[in-house]
Amino acid sequence: MTSTATPTAGPHDDPVEPGWADVTASESSLRRFLHGLPGVDQVGAEQRAAGLGTRSIKTTAKAFAIDLAIRMVDLTTLEGQDTRGKVKALSAKAMRPDPADPTCPPVAAVCVYPDMVAVAKEALGASEVHVASVATAFPSGRAAMDVKLADTRDAVAAGADEVDMVIDRGAFLAGHYLQVFEEIGAVREACAGEGGAAHLKVILETGELQTYDNVRRASWLAMMAGADFIKTSTGKVQPAATPPVTLVMLEAVRDYREQTGRMVGVKPAGGIRTSKDAIKYLVMVNEVAGPDWLEPDWFRFGASTLLNDLLMQRTRLATGRYSGPDYFTLD
């Protein structure tokens, strides 16, 4: 399973997702396909997620998991009150999360609103930390299509390496799957920049999708439309990321790779605040999708407060003393 041939180049080199042309030809064929996906056993999914949460990860495995989780963090600030100064401070933290410890790895990306992309890009300079930008009228997604596309192009032009788009949940829940599919496709086109295409993360906003079946359908829809990542939530709606929802999405990316050979990443976002939670998610990734996903390229945490807890736990492992929030920056 792990040796499945994956395209070595980025997915954007494929003009259209291969093999789905007949499925996505019409509204009815798309609906038939999505509703033909096996249903999610709600009790089973919740029990499985809870069961995986009981694994005990200690000592060296814990140290490994914490460093991996830090490398997977998309350090996020998506507030109306964001300032240039805040984004600069966050970028500095992204590059050196623990200034007292040079062995601490940088995070994966800084996630900001499109107008702050240029600020973040400048602050991050030549570092390996990516700039991710939300786009398409985040968080509601309630805007005209050309506004959404302009929003995306703005972000990419400002230098965003990754674009987090929201789907039109209203259209999805009303059953207009083809509309959602085409929207994702159009945003994906808009992600094409000069220095290569920005990676596209599709936010499903699972807190508004009502059922696990819908989460599975939305995951497949996004992947078929060419998403590089599927992301649980905006963080603005409760419940945000939950273990069972992430489990369903991990199953979807696993099944999708078995069927097509293309690997899609998963990003739970919102509500993950403690190292313990993060490690539970990593266990789930390993057990459900497989160890191939245990890489920042394939799994991310959308979080802000999580990083400080990871750093406190990291310090605890290094010094043997419980650390406190006084010793890490507020963000």
Place this chain on the structure above:
Amino acid sequence: MNTASTRIDVRKTYKLFIGGGFPRSESGHSYVVSDVRGRFVANAALASRKDARDAVAAARKAFPGWSGRTAYNRGQVVYRIAEVMEDRRPQFVEALRQGEGRTPAAAGKVLDESIDRLVWYAGWADKLTQVVGNANPVAGPFFNLSTPEPTGVVAVLAPQGSSLLGLVSVVAPVIVAGDTVVVAASTERPLPAVTFAEVLATSDVPGGVVNILTGSLDRTAPTLASHMDVNALDLTGLAGDPEQATELEIQAAANLKRVRRAPAAEPDWSVEPGLDRMTDVLETKTVWHPIGV
């Protein structure tokens, strides 16, 4: 036991008091509490270092709210604890009788003293600033005012011998001063502390202001002493154990905690305490304010 009755005894397993709730120990461990003659009384939770960590987190969370209340209100809340204790009289007397081997009359006297101690400290809440604060004379056109402020989260090792009066005498000054507290109760005699937790839970004390851990100090004390988010440490519970006390003082030095050192022997709790237990957990803030500008 009543031989005519076939009723089965309710064997109690008490829990910890953290953040206003009564969780079991994270470790799942408990230990047997015996009375002075060695007979089984109950099981108590054996707190682990993670429980200590959780308690510190709960105390930290409660600190802004508690320290932000007016001193007058804190006094009222502490007075209310005394009222609720009064209502629990039989339970405390029984716990003191079993744990400290006192006669009912002597236990009642200790309880009276404990309640009086709470009332005494409650009265200090809104007088402390006047007594230890000051308007300082300075050679310049400034008002110079020193006011006491709570230091933060205080870890207290409660006395091992006096399980109620001693406990109240170390906890009350800390909360009256506006700090929040994690207290490790007497290991051998935890039941008055457990009952005290029930009193706190049913009085007006916000959750997390007082957190009570039962069990062995070997498990909890080093964690509390070395925890970087604890601002002060009271080693009263290690009276007569200078070696372990020194060890903890060294660990407490990592973040320059204020340390109240262990006494050579457990003090006589019945005498009126001074202000030092309150002033030990206060910081002095001095403000220079220009005159006539």
